[in-house]
Amino acid sequence: xxxxxxxxxxxxxxxxxxxxxxxxxxxxxxxxxxxxxxxxxxxxxxxxxxxxxxxxxxxxxxxxxxxxxxxxxxxxxxxxxxxxxxxxxxxxxxxxxxxxxxxxxxxxxxxxxxxxxxxxxxxxxxxxxxxxxxxxxxxxxxxxxxxxxxxxxxxxxxxxxxxxxxxxxxxxxxxxxxxxxxxxxxxxxxxxxxxxxxxxxxxxxxxxxxxxxxxxxxxxxxxxxxxxxxxxxxxxxxxxxxxxxxxxxxxxxxxxxxxxxxxxxxxxxxxxxxxxxxxxxxxxxxxxxxxxxxxxxxxxxxxxxxxxxxxxxxxxxxxxxxxxxxxxxxxxxxxxxxxxxxxxxxxxxxxxxxxxxxxxxxxxxxxxxxxxxxxxxxxxxxxxxxxxxxxxxxxxxxxxxxxxx
Numbered sequence: 001x002x003x004x005x006x007x008x009x010x011x012x013x014x015x016x017x018x019x020x021x022x023x024x025x026x027x028x029x030x031x032x033x034x035x036x037x038x039x040x041x042x043x044x045x046x047x048x049x050x051x052x053x054x055x056x057x058x059x060x061x062x063x064x065x066x067x068x069x070x071x072x073x074x075x076x077x078x079x080x081x082x083x084x085x086x087x088x089x090x091x092x093x094x095x096x097x098x099x100x101x102x103x104x105x106x107x108x109x110x111x112x113x114x115x116x117x118x119x120x121x122x123x124x125x126x127x128x129x130x131x132x133x134x135x136x137x138x139x140x141x142x143x144x145x146x147x148x149x150x151x152x153x154x155x156x157x158x159x160x161x162x163x164x165x166x167x168x169x170x171x172x173x174x175x176x177x178x179x180x181x182x183x184x185x186x187x188x189x190x191x192x193x194x195x196x197x198x199x200x201x202x203x204x205x206x207x208x209x210x211x212x213x214x215x216x217x218x219x220x221x222x223x224x225x226x227x228x229x230x231x232x233x234x235x236x237x238x239x240x241x242x243x244x245x246x247x248x249x250x251x252x253x254x255x256x257x258x259x260x261x262x263x264x265x266x267x268x269x270x271x272x273x274x275x276x277x278x279x280x281x282x283x284x285x286x287x288x289x290x291x292x293x294x295x296x297x298x299x300x301x302x303x304x305x306x307x308x309x310x311x312x313x314x315x316x317x318x319x320x321x322x323x324x325x326x327x328x329x330x331x332x333x334x335x336x337x338x339x340x341x342x343x344x345x346x347x348x349x350x351x352x353x354x355x356x357x358x359x360x361x362x363x364x365x366x367x368x369x370x371x372x373x374x375x376x377x378x379x380x381x382x383x384x385x386x387x388x389x390x391x392x393x394x395x396x397x398x399x400x401x402x403x404x405x
Contacts, residue, residue, distance in 0.1 A: 003052040003076040007067040010041045042188030057083040064125025122149035129154040185279045201378040211370040214400045237297040242396040244288040250389040256342040257379045271320030274307045284320040334371035344380035348373035
């Protein structure tokens with residue numbers, strides 16, 4: 001019996017997805033659990049696995065095309081079974097088999113029927129690129145199956161110069177300019193950050209803490225871990241642990257604005273910002289207040305590695321209650337972060353800098369200092385609450401042994 005493959009909801013804010021790549025072609029066998037396509041969501045590019053087995057009989061949504069949640073992307077059929085139309089209606093499919101042979105499977109390249117006169121055969125992605133470059137597909141020669149125009153045919157074509165100057169102001173162009181279409185993730189990031197900055201009343205608090213003791217303790221711990229053949233802990237691991245412990249002490253920061261109430265969460269679900277080529281994702285360490293420094297260290301390494309290889313599950317980057325963004329490894333000394341809705345606070349952590357400071361004896365001495373910024377939703381957190389949270393954070397970082405008790 002035919003089984004439709006639908007666009008899944010892969011994140012809490014996702015309304016549509018883009019088919020980045022099909023790993024299976026029309027006529028290919030598909031087994032349960034096999035990766036059949038890559039889908040770009042508002043968060044990342046995710047692998048789409050098959051929940052049924054069969055033969056890929058028809059592809060309704062081609063590479064580069066978008067589809068709403070629940071929209072049919074393709075259909076799996078059994079041997080000898082006629083391929084049904086999309087939604088029970090006749091439609092112009094991206095690729096299709098009329099009937100799946102009982103003894104053999106055809107390849108996609110043999111299934112492309114000639115296009116009617118005057119109609120240009122081109123993939124959705126090729127059409128999209130052509131629009132972005134201002135190209136006409138009519139005079140392009142396709143190198144795809146059956147002479148179909150595919151993405152590389154359009155990418156290798158130089159766009160013609162405009163006949164006259166545009167009538168409206170345009171972004172300045174140079175010979176080195178290139179236009180980069182927004183990915184689904186980039187569009188959602190743009191929408192969410194705009195909403196965050198325009199709808200959430202941000203305020204900012206900043207502190208500078210003495211990180212000398214933290215550096216000494218980390219060196220001692222890592223020396224022993226290295227002898228035991230175990231992975232080392234990072235400065236960021238300590239900061240994450242401190243952020244969680246401080247949130248337990250000052251629970252109002254671990255909250256969200258709910259219109260007619262403020263919701264304080266029982267657990268600290270820690271979101272950790274991870275930079276990808278496509279944008280930023282924030283995988284979540286669940287119930288971080290119950291985890292040791294070592295467990296937090298192992299969890300963040302695992303989540304970050306799978307985020308960079310696009311192996312995160314939707315539930316692993318949803319539902320965070322507080323976020324930490326660390327740009328210290330990039331040499332950034334201090335910055336202000338944008339709140340990650342619906343959370344109420346985000347910590348911005350810079351690099352540890354060695355600088356001269358005045359000690360308690362009024363002596364100028366060298367010290368290691370760490371700048372930390374707090375961005376807070378003023379509807380949830382007042383300045384005094386934010387200050388209490390940062391004071392607790394300072395106490396833990398300057399006395400890191402407390403995080404090991």
